[in-house]
Amino acid sequence: MKNIVIVGGGVAGTITANYLAMKLREEIREKNVSITLISDREKQLYEPGLLYLIFNRMEESEILKDVKYLLDPLIELKIARATKIDAEKSRVELENGEVVNYDYLVIATGSRVAPEEMPGLVDGGHWFYNLDGAKRLREELARFKKGKVVVSVMGIPHKCPVAPIEVTFMLHEFFKIHGVRKDVELLYTYPINRVFTMEEVSDLVQKMFDERGINYKTFFNPVSIDPEKKVIETLEGEEEPYDLLIAIPPHKGSQVIIDSGLGDRDGWVPTDRYTLKAEGLENVYVVGDATNLPVSKAGSVAHFEAEVVAENIAAEIKGLPPTARYFGKAMCFIETGFSEATYIWFDYETPPKFVKPNKFIHWMKLAYNRMYWLTARGML
Ligand SMILES: Cc1cc2nc3c(=O)[nH]c(=O)nc-3n(C[C@H](O)[C@H](O)[C@H](O)COP(=O)(O)OP(=O)(O)OC[C@H]3O[C@@H](n4cnc5c(N)ncnc54)[C@H](O)[C@@H]3O)c2cc1C
Structure with a gap:
């Protein structure tokens, strides 16, 4: 049995977990693989919604969803704070005293103000x-x-x-x-x-x-x-x-990163920019805001990174070569008021490209605000 453990139930954690469940469905059913997600919160917050909440254009109930609801039923969810990641012993310690062993670990603990x-x-x-x-x-x-x-x-x-x-x-x-x-x-x-x-x-x-x-x-x-x-x-x-x-x-990385000696002074995990492995740790991947990469700390980045990590872990488990790589892809909408928006996309090699702010992109952003929960569930 191979245990995949994901710490963090935000954008990066839920998308990675759901992609893994999709790719390893048979292996999980045959009890050759287990996926466990550890989240210190019962609800996930859709942070881009905060920009609208302050102007009373979105409500709290629209930007919070139970992590349980977002996860494929094949994933085990543990609601507890991880207090230590012991990379030498390949295990995660939780605040309730529980210890969770892993073969593959995905750090998706995000950033905090x-x-x-x-x-x-x-x-x-x-x-x-x-x-x-x-x-x-x-x-x-x-x-x-x-x-x-x-x-x-x-x-x-x-x-x-x-x-x-x-x-x-x-x-x-x-x-x-x-x-x-x-x-x-x-x-x-x-x-x-x-x-x-x-x-x-x-x-x-x-x-x-x-x-x-x-x-x-x-x-x-x-x-x-x-x-x-x-x-x-x-x-x-x-x-x-x-x-x-x-x-x-x-901003800082999660306290567990600092306490486990896995990050730099501010708690960002040194990460390989292409494979997304934690530097020096073969079975530990990092997704989303938790990395020290020179890419935007953005949900879109977390999403694109999750695809790479899920593909490579699934390949390794199936005995296939883990060939997926992340090339710094990022995409951000930019609201320029309440009626127009633009967007930029870029990667490690390509500088950002623009279109003139317009109404259509603003509507797309508003529509995405509603559709995000499908992304978190790995469906979009
Ligand atoms: C106002 C605002 C607007 C934004 N707008 C956009 C936008 O338009 N587009 C875009 O792409 N991005 C946007 N972002 C950024 C985006 O929300 C973040 O980049 C994204 O949430 C990062 O995902 P993550 O999973 O890495 O981290 P998070 O979403 O922060 O998730 C990390 C999770 O890990 C949990 N965790 C941390 N430590 C532990 C622990 N020890 N044990 C267990 N669980 C733990 C945290 O509680 C959290 O639930 C916006 C952010 C803000 C604040």
């Missing part, structure tokens, strides 16, 4: 990168009618590189719809020398910010927030006042 890493942010700012933060921001936005809003990216990497740009465009339109745009100053800040990591995207976004009267500052690296004075203090020595701060907080 760490607002506590930025002094003053918890008391002085808002964020929408997790459910609690997004719900608090929804209340604040409903009240906000006048003043200065700062959207500040407080470190790279973070989930969904384009979400800070999308939220800025959406804020512009939100305040316009509510007739208060002239009373609201919008400022977007980014840590490097342009408004986005990729030059092609940066040029287009900068032009669109200019057209909409959205201000921006680059080389802007916050080091602390003063909640009393409502000021962001930066490494560059600036003091930027705000009335409403919407932060993209610093």
Whole structure:
């Protein structure tokens, strides 16, 4: 019997598990293979929905689903936090004392926001990168009618590189719809020398910010927030006042990665960019946000990576050569307001390509928001 264990019940974990179940159906039925998914949460959160929840355009019930419901019935689900991954003994320890042995391990523990890493942010700012933060921001936005809003990216990497740009465009339109745009100053800040990591995207976004009267500052690296004075203090020595701060907080990998000594300082797992194996570990794969790869921390990346990992593990089990490779494929929609969107796709070799923002792509994104649950189940 070969045991495949997947840690993490997010996008990467559920898609990998479902693809494996599809490819190894007979082997599982004949009890030659088992697939176990370990998730510390009963429900999966569709994070792109948070961008709409803050404007009250999607509800909590639409973006949460039971992990059990998303998994093929051939997969065993354990709801518990993994506290240690022991790669030498090929086993995972759970917080309830249980030990799960594996022949193949898939690390799909994602990334998490760490607002506590930025002094003053918890008391002085808002964020929408997790459910609690997004719900608090929804209340604040409903009240906000006048003043200065700062959207500040407080470190790279973070989930969904384009979400800070999308939220800025959406804020512009939100305040316009509510007739208060002239009373609201919008400022977007980014840590490097342009408004986005990729030059092609940066040029287009900068032009669109200019057209909409959205201000921006680059080389802007916050080091602390003063909640009393409502000021962001930066490494560059600036003091930027705000009335409403919407932060993209610093991100980290899962604590279990740090505690198991499998990651770098921030908890990202060193991963082979083509095979997606954890460096130095033949039977351990990494999918989704948990890797240290220079690709976007995005659901689409998790999806494309899951295909490669599932194909190779299934091939090895069937005694076939594991020839699938990941070439950095990524695809991201970019909302440019509430009625138009564009998208970019790229890979390790190909820079991003654009189409002009239009209504059709916006509708496609809205449709995908509903169809995502089919993706998680391995059906799309
Ligand atoms: C506001 C926002 C908008 C976004 N928009 C888009 C978009 O439009 N398109 C796109 O492609 N991506 C988007 N993303 C990014 C996307 O949501 C993430 O990249 C994706 O969720 C990563 O999937 P993952 O499975 O690697 O991690 P996650 O979805 O974070 O899942 C990891 C899971 O592992 C669990 N876990 C962690 N540690 C343990 C442990 N020790 N034991 C057991 N379980 C554990 C976690 O609780 C979690 O359930 C967006 C993200 C945000 C925040």
